[in-house]
Amino acid sequence: MRIVIIGAGNAGRQLALRLCEEKHSVVMVDADANRLAEAEAGLDILSVCGEGTHPTVLQEAQVERADLLIAVTDNDEVNILSCLMAHAAGAKGKIARVVNPAFLAETETYDLQRMGIDLVINQKQECAHEVFNMLLMPGAHEVFDLFDGQVMVAGCRVTAVSPLLDRTPAECNRLDLMQEVRAIAIRRGDELVVPRGNTTFEQNDLVYIVGTREQVTSFFTWVSPDVKPFERVVIGGGGDLGLMLAQVVEKDFDCVLLELDESRAVACSAELNSTLVLRADALTESAMEEAGIHDQTAFIALTGDDENNIMNCLLAQKMGAAFTATQIARTDFVPVVEQLYLVNRVVSPYISTTHTILHWLRSKRVRAAALLHNLPGELLDMVVAPGHEIDGICIKDISLPERSVIATVLREQAVHTATGDLQLLAGDRVLVFTHADEVGHIRTIFQ
């Protein structure tokens, strides 16, 4: 695919990197020549220097021939305008990153999608949603939902105290649970393993499971009994992201928001209902004490400053917080923070953006439901056609490729666990997890 990316910032570069890896032709446009040169040095891309809304620049980037245009500059107006111009020029797909919620207000007449923008990403909202999922399921490593929230996929780390350790699925003492949720993939080091009945879970495996929200929740309470659900969420920093997160979590948790700037704190408290807004510096022990951090508290540092965020988390840990997560803007910091185990989780809006775009891209191509962040595998959403040879066949009788597994079956809005005896019927939506190499094979089975 020929993809034009407008904006060579963090999100633009991260995207270009991933898209280059997938052998797409990438053209990058940015007005800042230095930033562009920096991006070009490490990537196999064509760069065009200039404003992403100027006709001559768009022409040089050959937007009219593009299969996809992704506008991720820091400026909402520029992003929207680039997409509209690309739409007029005849580019096939258009994606815009839009931060200001005013643009996203749902009005009939001014709906961005109706104007030709295929995907509008509000990266802060995406990010807030990701954090919320994370908070709901302490102990889960990576959580996302499919089929409008009916099915959840979650990654679970096998720790030294995990009941899964050194057992096959059949040997586990909660067989009922193991039969309900389905382990679809294991990341062992850099390797992808598709678990079978005789696969043993090893320490540090990252096991991905699929099930309904209730099933996955009860799975996690069993697997990690020592992790108590969070009661309180303390958010450091009342910026756009902090405020948005507080709005999302205040219904389910006891939420505290720390913001130093007086007028900003006032603005936040106006927007929030049950959240306690404290006008205090999250870097002081007294403020942390006032926020009431205890062993069932999650602390999320969302000030605009990476170094401050990391220090905030360390302080919260010292005060006894059970879980800390920090926003990191600089890509270079992410592996350092993760490797040193400074915090439990790194939150990064532009990484969320990248994932959203990649998910969207994949789903266009193979009707994939999702793509696991760190695995070379894909979740495919296949539909059983009436009269097809697999219509009416039991799951155990389908010969799937080696590194594939049927994760779950959605029939008439109800989720059915994919046991061997389940008979597939026409109209069923079947969620198949497969190694990226086998995608074509799976499609031939179902089509």
Place this chain on the structure above:
Amino acid sequence: MNRRAVFQLVSYLTLVIGLAMVGCAGISIYYAEALALRYSFLFAGGLAVVFALLLSWLTRGPVNLSRRDGFGVVTFGWLTVTIFGSLPYLFSGVIAHPVSALFETMSGFTTTGASVLNNLESLPRSIHFWRALTNWFGGMGVLVLCVAILPFLGVGGMQIFRAEMPGPSKDRLTPRITTTAKLLWGVYLLLSVSEAVLLRFVGGMGWFDAVCHTFTTMATGGFSTRSASIGAFNSAAVDWIITFFMFLAGINFSLHYRALTGKPGAYWRDAEFRFYAILLLVVISVITLNVYVADLASFGASLRQAAFTTVSIVTTTGFATADFDQWPEAVRILLVGMMFFGGCAGSTGGSMKIVRVYIIVKMMIREIKVFMRPSAVIQPKLGGKPIEPEIIAHICAFFAIFVLVFALGSFIMTFFTPNLETAATSVIATLGNIGPGLNAVGATQNYAAIPVAGQAFLTFLMLLGRLELYTVLILFLPSFWKR
């Protein structure tokens, strides 16, 4: 430097060259040449293939190249293929001394076209074919070929492309470097086929001569199957066809691509092309008049010889139809001056490249203007866009190093050559990848008489010139070798 990845790529390169040598054995069988010759190609090719397979196995693993590694791949790659490429000359006994064989091979791959072989007519055809083939591979770049055909290179491919492709401006035809490399090789192949067909049917050459000379023209190499070079064919049609294709080979290949895809206006819109074309026209006129006035030939013959020689020298091909060493002194010094110019950036031509000369001229004018009006803000432009200060600094440094290497090299070569003229022109003829110089290395002479030490030094200069100085010179920085 990531040595494992660097040598893995070197191994693929050696594999390509090894297979090409095995192919030459096929030529040898086709022309029913002596058994010893077939075996020397098979043996040399086999050795290269085995070495390549062994090396690629030893260095197996993912390839991840940094900018620095790109330079390493290119320089080591060129050295390795030169060493293996010299084996057929040695095994077949065509060249006795290993250094001379290396000189001949390096001259081939760098498209210099300087030879240590006497009496070319007596050589077997397979050896001729191999010489021409080394030219052709080296013209567009063996590594660019690898970038085109190796699917896994990714970003690494770009680093290699940067280090091997000549010229300061690396305009890309497509976002992905592999596609760009494929397109460039496609254009190269297309032009080569057209030339071979024209030489065969319009020029009346045999297929073998037509193909060999096509290889060496398109690469701006200059190896010929005859001692008297193109002059041996004594045909106006051949001269003009080759002149035309040398001219094409000296143009940026991305312009050819644009023209072939329906934008012929791209040529004249390109500032470098305009400079190149006008320069050629002016120099051809001056030389034609000089030769005609000196009463060396009729006007038609003067024009034909002047055009051929000028294009041959400026594009750094090095073919000859007339012994320009016998021409008036003014013409001789003019031709030596032209040796510094070279082809356009992104062409197969060598030397300093037209665009660099063009930018330096613009800089000179700017400096003179600023001297008069110290507060004037003047930005030299190329094709309507201001040239970035870093590029100007880079080009000035390039010019300085080029001249310095020329001066130092000439000094060194005076120990190996009979006179100053030979010493100086042998240096620029090899550094600029041209081939023939003046006097004892003139158009009808060759490099056989130069002592082995001198040949070794010139071999180094050829590589230095082909890879545009920096790529080779950074290997002399101690910090390059540190982790």
